[in-house]
Amino acid sequence: MAESPPPLQRDPARPGHLLAAGDWTLAEAERLQAALSGAGPAEALDARGIGGFDASGAMLLWRLCRRLELADDALQLREEHRPLFTTVCGICRNPPREIRRDWGLRALLGRIGWTVQDNAREIVALLGFGGQVLLTALRVAPRPRRWRLTSTVAHMEAVGLDAVPLVALLSFMIGTVVAFLGAQVLVDFGATIFVVELVGIAFLRELGVLLTAVLLAGRTASAFTAQIGAMQSGEEIDAIRTLGLDPIEVLVLPRLLALVLMLPLLAFLAMLAGIAGGMVVGAAMLGIAPEMFIARFHETMELRHFLTGIAKAPVFAVVIALIGCLEGLQVQGTAQSVGERTTSSVVQTIALVILINAFFAIWFMEMGW
Numbered sequence: 355m356a357e358s359p360p361p362l363q364r365d366p367a368r369p370g371h372l373l374a375a376g377d378w379t380l381a382e383a384e385r386l387q388a389a390l391s392g393a394g395p396a397e398a399l400d401a402r403g404i405g406g407f408d409a410s411g412a413m414l415l416w417r418l419c420r421r422l423e424l425a426d427d428a429l430q431l432r433e434e435h436r437p438l439f440t441t442v443c444g445i446c447r448n449p450p451r452e453i454r455r456d457w458g459l460r461a462l463l464g465r466i467g468w469t470v471q472d473n474a475r476e477i478v479a480l481l482g483f484g485g486q487v488l489l490t491a492l493r494v495a496p497r498p499r500r501w502r503l504t505s506t507v508a509h510m511e512a513v514g515l516d517a518v519p520l521v522a523l524l525s526f527m528i529g530t531v532v533a534f535l536g537a538q539v540l541v542d543f544g545a546t547i548f549v550v551e552l553v554g555i556a557f558l559r560e561l562g563v564l565l566t567a568v569l570l571a572g573r574t575a576s577a578f579t580a581q582i583g584a585m586q587s588g589e590e591i592d593a594i595r596t597l598g599l600d601p602i603e604v605l606v607l608p609r610l611l612a613l614v615l616m617l618p619l620l621a622f623l624a625m626l627a628g629i630a631g632g633m634v635v636g637a638a639m640l641g642i643a644p645e646m647f648i649a650r651f652h653e654t655m656e657l658r659h660f661l662t663g664i665a666k667a668p669v670f671a672v673v674i675a676l677i678g679c680l681e682g683l684q685v686q687g688t689a690q691s692v693g694e695r696t697t698s699s700v701v702q703t704i705a706l707v708i709l710i711n712a713f714f715a716i717w718f719m720e721m722g723w
Contacts, residue, residue, distance in 0.1 A: 362389045362418075365400065372396045375403035378411025386411065390418050398428040407435045412442035476702065483680045484672075487610065490602045505608040513574050513609075514616030518623065520573070521566055525557070525624040528565060529631025532556055537640050546640045550650040553632030558659040559718075562625035564711050567670035570617060571703035575678035578609055579699040582682025583692040591683070601683070610675040617671040618664055625663065662723055666714050670707050677703045 361378065365371035372393065378386060399422070401415060416439070419429055431439055494500045536552040582605055585591050591601050629651070636642035642650075681699035685691045 360389060361386050362393055370397040372399045373403060374399060374401040374415070377406035378404050378415060379406045379408045380410040383410050383414070386414050390414060393418065393422070396422050396424070398430070399424060400430045401435070402430055402432050404432070404435065407438065409438065409442055412439045413446060415439065416443050416446050480676060480680060484676050487602055487606055487676065490600060491607060494603055494607065500603065502604065502608045506611050509609050509612035510616050512577070513570070513612050514620060517570065517573060517620060521569055521620050521624050522627045524569065525562065525565055525627035526631040528561065529553060529557060529628035530635045532561070532628070533632035533635035534639070537635070547642065547650060549632065549636055549640060549642070550647055551654050553629055554651050554655045555659055557625045557628035558655065559663045560711070560715065562628055563621040563663045563666050563670065564707070566617060566621045566624045567674065567707045568704055570613070570620070571674050571707055572700050574613065575674050575699045575703040576696050578675065578678030579682040579696045580692060582679055583685035583695055586683060586685040587687050587689070587692060606679045609679060610672065613671040613675045614668050618667040621664060621667045658723055662718050666711065669710060673706055673710065674703050677706070
């Protein structure tokens with residue numbers, strides 16, 4: 355077996371020159387270190403004879419050049435080795451420093467500023483995406499052959515029918531809680547009968563549609579983002595564009611239409627379930643018979659309360675669908691991005707639904723409705 359050449363030796367033809375040969379790798383680090391420690395002064399270093407070359411060998415070569423105080427042009431390297439050597443030299447000259455997070459007031463203000471700027475960009479993107487979806491809907495509306503009824507019905511089942519047990523149960527339980535808490539206050543005034551108006555107005559105007567929208571924001575918006583985000587990661591949306599199809603027409607419009615159709619129905623179911631919960635508490639704890647509860651409800655409730663609440667449902671549906679689909683289309687292609695966008699869609703949707711509901715409540719109150 356042939357003996358490997360020494361890693362470092364003098365050039366017999368050129369005095370003052372060193373020759374580097376063999377493998378300069380981590381496996382040979384101990385042997386290289388011993389050879390480098392005995393290297394005398396030199397004017398140039400010819401490293402074109404190096405075979406195997408990795409980051410450890412590059413670091414040792416840089417240390418040798420630094421100890422010999424060789425200029426940059428005094429080192430001769432093979433072209434395939436030069437990028438690695440240059441990278442290692444840059445790291446050795448400027449080692450990465452540990453970044454300590456600043457928890458001071460300036461850093462806090464900076465993070466708040468970045469958050470506000472990011473939220474502003476999200477709002478602008480949502481408005482632009484909403485306009486794009488509207489234009490696509492207007493273009494598709496007069497062409498019935500392009501309506502994707504099968505996809506729409508499938509999403510209606512997933513969004514509406516599958517959510518009925520959850521919406522009904524939670525609304526019923528919250529109705530019982532509202533009736534019970536209201537009775538605790540009204541019983542001191544001998545006015546427990548007004549629990550009927552409390553539960554009725556609360557669910558017809560606010561709680562029914564708001565609770566449904568929040569539940570769908572966590573259940574449906576996240577599902578839309580995860581589904582479209584997974585397609586984005588798998589380059590399926592790029593394939594849709596390659597086939598000459600519009601992803602908004604194929605993916606967004608069926609989900610948007612399904613949610614606009616189903617959320618008012620779910621909100622109506624939530625209203626009924628919440629009122630039923632109040633009626634159960636009235637019959638079990640307050641001495642208000644179901645017949646009396648229904649008669650009182652019929653006498654005191656006005657149609658405007660129901661219309662005020664149900665009118666907000668399509669607006670919430672549009673917001674939930676647009677945010678869920680937009681966040682899915684913004685996925686960058688990694689599993690982490692899918693998770694981040696799914697979380698962002700839920701947070702944005704719930705926050706925006708509550709803000710819009712507060713605006714509607716103030717506006718209806720000022721209008722005397």
